[in-house]
Amino acid sequence: MTRLRPQSLLRTTVKGMAARKARLALTGLAVVLGAAFIAAALVLTASIRSTVDDLNGAAYAGVDLLVRPVEPETYGERLVREGVSAETLAAVEASDGVERVSTTVSWMINALDDNGKVVGGFAPTSAVNWGDESTDRELREGRAPETDGEVAVSAKFATDSGLGLGDTVTAYSMTSDKTEYAIVGVYGYPGGRDSLSGGTELAFTTEEAQYLVFDGRDVYSMVAVHAADGTSGAELLDALAPAVGAEAETVTIEDYSAEMSAETAEITGVIGNFLLGFGLVAVFVSVFLIANTFSIVIAGRLKEIAMMRAIGAGRGQIVRSVLAEALILGALAALAGTIVGVAGGAGLTSAVAGRLLDSAQVSVAIPPSAVIAALAVGIGVTVVSALVPALRASKTPPVEAMRAAVKADKPITGVTVTGAVVTAAGAAAMALGLTGSLGDRADLAGVGIGAGLVFVGVTLLTAWLSRPLVAALxxxxxxxxxxxxxxxxxxxxxxxxxxxxxxLMIGVTLVTATATLLTSVKASLTDYFQDNVKAELFVTGPLTAAVSPSFDPAVMDGIREVEGVDHAVEMYYDLADIDGTEQYVNATTDFAGIVGLFGGTVAEGDDGALADDEIAVNAWAAEDLGVGMGDTVTATFSRGTEAREFTVAAILDDNENTDGWYVAATYTDEFYTTKPTMALIDVADGGDVAAVTAAVDGLLANEPEVSVQNHEDFVAEMTVFYDFAIIAIQLLLGLAMVVAVIGVVNTLVLSVLERTRELGMLRAIGMTRGQTTRMVTVESVTIALFGAILGIAVGVALGWAIQSALVETGIEVFAVPTALIAGYLGAAVLVGLLAAIAPAVRASKVDILAAIAYE
Amino acid sequence: MHHTDHQRSAGAVPRNPEHRNPRHTDTFIESESVVSTASPVKTTAVAAQGVWKAYGSGEAQVVALRDVSVEFASGAFTAIMGPSGSGKSTLMHCLAGLDTTDRGTVIIGDSTVTGLGDKALTKLRRDKIGFIFQQFNLLPTLTAEENITLPAAIAGTKADPDWVKRIIHTLDLTDRLSHKPTELSGGQQQRVACARALATRPDVVFADEPTGNLDTRSGTEVLNFLRTSVDDFGQTIVMVTHDPTAAAYADRVVFLADGQIVEDMADPTADSVIDKMKHFEELVAAAQEEAA
Structure with a gap:
């Protein structure tokens, strides 16, 4: 028997593909999406980096070196850096090779808009001294600030606050009181930008900036050094060493730019990873779609394949011909995806640069890795997905060509058994992990791996589950x-x-599991608060603000006077150095009140007022540091210049609400936030909580950062991050839905084609177009709902398993996100309806005569 | 057989629930003489008047029907015969409201089919016409019983249970009702299709080569049933076939050639049909010679 030449086989493949354009295009769309997201992610990351590099290159133009304070290593970012002192500045200025120096005084502050609200949320408002060289500021209106009561504002601040030239703006820092400044100028940045990185800025005189940022001390955030002609930055680096001393360090402008770029890269990296995640989900979901399409295409070509086998095509040739089709499809789709992705990435860069960096100038970088990765993943996933259908096709016996069309479905036993085994193994691993039989660390791993296995197992079981579930639906x-x-x-x-x-199931499972877990976390916190916190109301602000929300302690007097208030106590908060470790320290004028309202108990000592040199701590922290009653600890607060000694006067029972250390409110001036950040209010039994809330709300009218909240509000605010996480996850579902629509359309179009004769008969014996449309729509919605219900069931189960595994960390309540789940079901119906449109129209327009004609 | 008059009157008066009443059915079966006195002997179930139908345009135009006028009597079993391309299938499609006519009128019962929109046509097919196809065309997802009651289900009504029972019994399908089509033989499937066609008691049943896909024995069973349904139930049947044996079961054979009716034969036998076919072949051959 002569073998077919590969070329002729390829030609057959290409011709066959041309005949199935629409279906392949739909399938390819999923690959396009996956490749596009991957390419976009990589292009975005690279482009933002190069854009930021350009921007940073423009900053500090003409500056050779920067002198800045040494960052203490043990502290987190919240610590206030001690600035470069005036003495160091003078010494640097006097050094050989220095032509001139300029200073920067800059830190985040709060400023109020024309409604008395704090300007900005995520993007911070900074105070800066006019004349600093970190960037060029171009006055658009007015002039530079000349006295302490004057300020120039960035154009974005003017827009965001609704304030302008001639208006008065109220600004304050964590250390300063609210102060009014006259706006004497409005400025922009090079390139016509309104802001730097989306933030808002207020430029003061250097002294006023020092008052806001450094509580009035004569220190600087940064000193920019211009080298004299003939002196290089590297030479100057050594020359300045003695002048700078140990409190500060010197960096070349090149190193500084690199640091800044790395910082921005971290942020854009998050966006990039997010897109990459989308790409991977799209690719994962595509596997099913592609495998499905190829199975379907092959089923329709069984006779053709058998005929080719009969005239001498080998099994390998059949596999190769199917894989060639996959390769061509994958290459075309991946190429299209890469192009779309690169274009999208570039567009996204412009959007991100415009919004985040306020930069009109975008430098788009297309790294080769973006193109290679997108193409490789696109082609790879298509070919791999087609492998199983291809192998199955090659097993077609030549005699099949002679038989009448047999539409017998392949048994699903194999995949069902595999699915059952994998699910059982996953369930077992989860059970072992949940019952704690694997040992501390392995328990959580067991649950995690088990959850993954169950997920894969159930995916394999879908075919088997579809019968009863679809019947029930x-x-x-x-x-x-x-x-x-x-x-x-x-x-x-x-x-x-x-x-x-x-x-659809995969997407819904992922989002349901995560949403279930996050909802459980919220519910657990709410319950915990309900059970353990005696105070009904809190005064606090959003945790997401750039500057910790705080308020004037004077309002506490008013709050205590409010009718119905039994007890009210304020708290200060700091991240301090205690015996060389980073510790949370609370300061309060009413230690007993805090312990009582937070539902804590004192194990040793008493809950009497703490003296200036006394400290209290919860048992766990005390044990960790190896201190006991009567021991002495040394503490240095964020703004503290000296270590202070405290004697341990009380040890609290372990309780999440009363974690950390407690001191009297003596040294709050040395705290990062020098004003109270929270107050607890206990409403007297029988008191009118609503009335108290309203009264306190009134008292807080001039405290724009904080508000009065009940338990629910408080928990909602504490968990606001989870809300963002949930939203991000919903976007993922959105993508899965797009792919799902493609998949359902694909299947339905094929079904309609296969059932043309049936449809023709139904129409002939009196089925109306409307009924035909409805029939296809129901099929579509049923498939989509089936996927969603399965996904919800598995997602809730996995969420429950993980919640159970985390009970010890305090996530004690299992809560189902019912509203979201209802939303997912609605979304599934929507998917079904959307996917049904084209196939249903096609079905209703079936040509009856052609459909029922024989021969 | 003269139940035809009743069929006529049933078509003329607005349909009412009583019409589907089992007792009414019995009356209808047994009281033919009473009804037949009320109106002329043979009424027309389906009629075509001056029907033209062409496909394509210009050079490629094929005229499938040329000025065809024909009437099909109620309660009669008529076969339409003719060589391939004679237009017999087109004629049936036009009569059944599956295809539109270019000129001329088609009437079923008291309804003019010509000019109806898709909705009205669909309703007409659903309520007044039954179909039997060569390929059976059963829905594989439905059981035999569900397939039989399919037209009623589509209409959102319930088929008269006694009537359906009677058909099922006649077709010997009683113990096959819960089977899916794939579990039935070809003959059984076609019998299910016959039951489906009759279940709504249509004004007319169109059968398109109903025995074309069956072995002789199964084909005979189906033809016997069609004959019985005409004789015992007063059903009107129009059957397209190219098989003289099948045509012999009919009361009348209409021969089509080249889009025109060329012969109308009453009480056909297999032999007389074969003779007639031979005669046509000779005529066609002569015409071709002349043209050459």
């Missing part, structure tokens, strides 16, 4: 005959239905 449509037919059609080919529904 059918009850929904049983009132309509078209609905009944549609439901039966959905149950007709379990393998196909399952493959189609899997796309």
């Amino acid at each position: 059918g009850a929904l449509w049983s009132w309509s005959f078209a609905g009944k037919l549609g439901r039966r059609n959905a149950a007709r080919n379990p393998r196909r239905t399952a493959g189609t529904a899997a796309a």
Whole structure:
């Protein structure tokens, strides 16, 4: 038997593909999406980096070196850097090789808009001294600030605050009181930008900036050094060493730019990873879609393949011809995806640069890795997904060509057994982990790996599960005959239905599991607060603000006077150095009040007022540091210039609410935030909580950073980060839904094609177009709902498992995100409806005569 | 057989629930003489008047029907025969409201089919016409019983249970009702299709080569049933076939050639049909010679 030449086989493949353009295009779309997200992620990351590099290159133009304070290593970012002292500045200025120096005084502050609200949320407001060289500031209106009561504001601040030239702005820092400044100028930045990195800025005189940032001390955030002609930056670096001393350090402007770029890269890296995650989800989901499409295409070509086998094509040739088709499809789709992704990445860079950096000038970088990765993943996933259908096709016996079309479905036993085994193994691993039989660390790993296995296992079981589930779903449509037919059609080919529904299932599982976990965390916190915190109301502000929300302690007097208030106590907070370790320290004028309202108990000592040199601590922290009652500890606060000694006067029982250390409110001037950050209010039994809330709200009218909150508000604010996480995850679902729509459309179009004769018969014996449309729509919605319900079930189960595994960390309550789940079901119906449009129209327009014609 | 008059009157008066009443059915079966006195003997179930139908345009135009006028009597079993391309299938499609006519009128019962929109046509097919196809065309997802009651289900009504039972019994399908089509033989499938066609008691059943895909024994069973349904139930049947044996079961054979009716034969036998076919072949051959 002569073998077919590969070329002719390839030609057949290409011709065949041309005939199936629409279906392949739909399938390719999923690959396009995956490749596009990957390319976009990599292009975005690279482009932002190069854009930022350009921007940083422009900053400090003409400056050779920077002198800045040494950053203490043990402290986090919240610590206030001690500035470069005036003495160091003078010494640097006097050094050989220095032509001139300039100073920068800069830190975050709060400023109020024309409504008395704090300007900005995530993007901070900075105070800076006019004349600093970190960037060129270009006055657009007015002039530079000349006296302490004057300020020039950035154009973005003017826009955001609604204030302008001639207005008065109220600004204050963590150390200063609210002060009014006259706006004498409005400025922009090079390139016509309104802001740097999206933040707002207020420029004061150097002295006023020092008052706001350094509580009035004559120190500087940074000193910029211009080298004299003939002196290089590197030479100057050594020459300045004696002048700078140990409190400060010198960096070349090149190193500084590199540091800044690295910092920005971290932020854009998050966006990049997010897109990359999307790409991977799209790719993962595509696997099912592609495998499904190829199975379907091959099923339709069985006769053709058998004929080719009969005339001498080898098995390998059949596999190769299917894989060639996959390769061509994958290459085209990956190429399209790469182009879309690169374009999208560039566009996204402009958007991000415009919004985040306020930079009109974007430098788009297309790293080769972006193109290679997107192409490789796109082509790879297509070919790999087509492998199983290709192998199956090669097993077609030549005699099949002679037989009448046999539409017998391949048994799903193999995949079902595998799925059952994997699910069981996963469940077992989870059970072992949950019962704590694997030992501390392995328990959580067991639950995690088990959850992953269950996920994969159930995905494999979808075909088997589709029969009973789709039948059960059918009850929904049983009132309509078209609905009944549609439901039966959905149950007709379990393998196909399952493959189609899997796309949606995966997405829904991921989001449901995460949402369930996050909802449980919230519910646990709420419960915990309800059970343990005696205070009904809190005065506090959003944790996301750039500057810790705080308020004037004077309002506490007013709050204590409010009718119905039994007890009110304020708290100060700092991250301090205690015996060389970083510790949370609370300061309060009313230690007993704090302990009582937070539901804590004192184990040793008493809860009497703390003396200036006394400190209290919870048992766990005391043990950690090896201190006991009567021991002495040394503490240095964020702004503290000297270590202070305290004697341990009380040890608290372990309680999450009363974690950390407690001191009297004696040294709050040395705290990072020198004003109280929180107050607890206990409403008297029988008191009117709503009335107290309203009264306190009134007292806080001039405290824009904080508000009065009940337990629910408080927990909501504490968990606001989770809300963002949930939103981010919903976006992921959105993507999975797009792929799911493609998958469902693909399957339905094929089903409609296969059932043309049936549709023709139904139309002939009197089924209306409307009924036909409804029948296809029901099939579509049933498949989508099946995927969503399965995803919700697995997601909730996995969420529960992880929650159970985390009970010891305090996530004690299992809560189901019912509203979100209802939303997912709604989304599934939407997917079904959208996907049904084209196939349903096609079905309703079936040419009856052509459909029922024989021969 | 003269139940035809009743069929006529049933079509003429607005349909009412009583029409589907089992007792009414019995009356209808047994009281033919009473009804037949009320109106002329043979009424027309389906009629075509001056029907033209062409496909394509210009050079490629093929005229499938040329000025065809024909009437099909109620309660009669008519076969349409003719060589391939004679237009017999086109004629049936036009009669059944599956295809539109270029000129001329088609009437079923008291309804003019010509000019109806898709919705009205669909409703007409659903309520007044039954179909039997060569390829059976059963829905594989439905059981035999569900397939039989499919037209009623589509209409959102319930088929008269006694009537359906009677058909099922006649077709010997009683113990096959819960089977899916794939579990049935070809003959059984076609019998299910016959039951489906009759279940709504349509004004007319169109059968398109109903025995084309069956072995002789199964084909005979189906033809016997069609004959019985005409004789015992007063059903009107129009059957397209190229098989003289099948045509012999009909009361009348209409021969089509080149889009025109060329012969109308009453009480056909297999032999007379074969003779007639031979005669046509000779005529066609002569015409071709002349043209050459």
